[in-house]
Amino acid sequence: xxxxxxxxxxxxxxxxxxxxxxxxxxxxxxxxxxxxxxxxxxxxxxxxxxxxxxxxxxxxxxxxxxxxxxxxxxxxxxxxxxxxxxxxxxxxxxxx
Amino acid sequence: xxxxxxxxxxxxxxxxxxxxxxxxxxxxxxxxxxxxxxxxxxxxxxxxxxxxxxxxxxxxxxxxxxxxxxxxxxxxxxxxxxxxxxxxxxxxxxxxxxxxxxxxxxxxxxxxxxxxxxxxxxxxxxxxxxxxxxxxxxxxxxxxxxxxxxxxxxxxxxxxxxxxxxxxxxxxxxxxxxxxxxxxxxxxxxxxxxxxxxxxxxxxxxxxxxxxxxxxxxxxxxxxxxxxxxxxxxxxxxxxxxxxxxxxxxxxxxxxxxxxxxxxxxxxxxxx
Numbered sequence: 001x002x003x004x005x006x007x008x009x010x011x012x013x014x015x016x017x018x019x020x021x022x023x024x025x026x027x028x029x030x031x032x033x034x035x036x037x038x039x040x041x042x043x044x045x046x047x048x049x050x051x052x053x054x055x056x057x058x059x060x061x062x063x064x065x066x067x068x069x070x071x072x073x074x075x076x077x078x079x080x081x082x083x084x085x086x087x088x089x090x091x092x093x094x095x096x
Numbered sequence: 097x098x099x100x101x102x103x104x105x106x107x108x109x110x111x112x113x114x115x116x117x118x119x120x121x122x123x124x125x126x127x128x129x130x131x132x133x134x135x136x137x138x139x140x141x142x143x144x145x146x147x148x149x150x151x152x153x154x155x156x157x158x159x160x161x162x163x164x165x166x167x168x169x170x171x172x173x174x175x176x177x178x179x180x181x182x183x184x185x186x187x188x189x190x191x192x193x194x195x196x197x198x199x200x201x202x203x204x205x206x207x208x209x210x211x212x213x214x215x216x217x218x219x220x221x222x223x224x225x226x227x228x229x230x231x232x233x234x235x236x237x238x239x240x241x242x243x244x245x246x247x248x249x250x251x252x253x254x255x256x257x258x259x260x261x262x263x264x265x266x267x268x269x270x271x272x273x274x275x276x277x278x279x280x281x282x283x284x285x286x287x288x289x290x291x292x293x294x295x296x297x298x299x300x301x302x303x304x305x306x307x308x309x310x311x312x313x314x315x316x317x318x319x320x321x322x323x324x325x326x327x328x329x330x331x332x333x334x335x336x337x338x339x340x341x342x343x344x345x346x347x348x349x350x351x352x353x354x355x356x357x358x359x360x361x362x363x364x365x366x367x368x
Binding site for chain 1: 314315316317319320323324330333334337338341344345
């Protein structure tokens with residue numbers, strides 16, 4: 001469940017290459033490659049293990065001058081996708 | 097008995113020669129590999145013992161084939177050479193064909209059966225210089241491509257497009273061919289490209305009857321696709337990803353749906 005208090009933490013063995021505002025992730029645990037669009041790449045770069053989804057969305061909506069509700073929904077969708085691919089976990093929980 | 101030895105050649109980083117009992121086949125192999133750069137000496141020795149219809153192919157002490165016809169030996173030799181070449185240390189090798197024009201490379205990464213050899217052959221015939229039809233080797237420091245101008249391996253579906261490239265009938269020795277190995281000189285003389293940077297990275301896919309079209313893609317998408325078409329990518333990991341990123345950052349990238357070879361050649365010419 002991705003809620004406002006979810007704290008995105010990047011998985012440990014993921015190598016990031018930034019390219020033209022996008023990102024390519026190499027998941028060295030599972031030998032998988034992932035492509036992040038500019039929105040996902042921006043969020044990925046902000047996952048510091050402290051900020052919640054709500055805080056990230058607030059910051060992004062101010063930066064982008066976009067409605068909070070829209071940015072929040074986009075942030076949740078991105079985080080949900082990254083969690084499904086084992087690239088992000090919830091920092092409130094102990095690492096597996 | 098005197099043995100024939102081909103000239104030592106370099107396949108990316110693999111220096112090899114072939115020693116044979118059959119001088120006819122040796123001469124044929126010399127012509128077939130003539131586009132590869134000469135090497136001072138061979139580190140890998142390939143042997144073909146026996147006579148036509150009863151060849152034994154070995155790489156070092158490893159017997160690859162026994163009791164074989166000429167074309168079987170030639171095809172398997174080219175396949176094994178690809179394996180040796182793409183394992184060359186010091187390069188990041190993408191499964192791709194490539195051509196050069198005006199000092200810039202056009203790289204076509206793709207899986208088997210995507211038409212990358214046919215596209216490269218068509219472009220060479222149209223005036224582009226040949227780099228490879230199988231493995232584009234990137235120097236991870238300079239990002240320059242090391243040419244690997246092996247014989248082009250044409251599958252039966254493309255034979256009618258290149259009648260001038262039909263191999264010596266003696267290779268058949270009564271059997272049916274399943275692939276042509278075509279020296280680039282059979283398509284056009286003096287058509288070998290030199291080391292150069294990639295300017296275009298284009299992912300071709302052949303679809304019979306489709307409209308030929310080029311669609312641009314982002315460099316991020318291209319980097320993922322290029323990495324997925326790189327030999328032993330997982331073994332090289334982030335080192336290879338960084339090397340490929342340096343290539344892609346200065347290249348234009350896209351997908352090419354190929355319905356007809358002539359149209360595909362025209363689209364590629366339009367890019368440059």
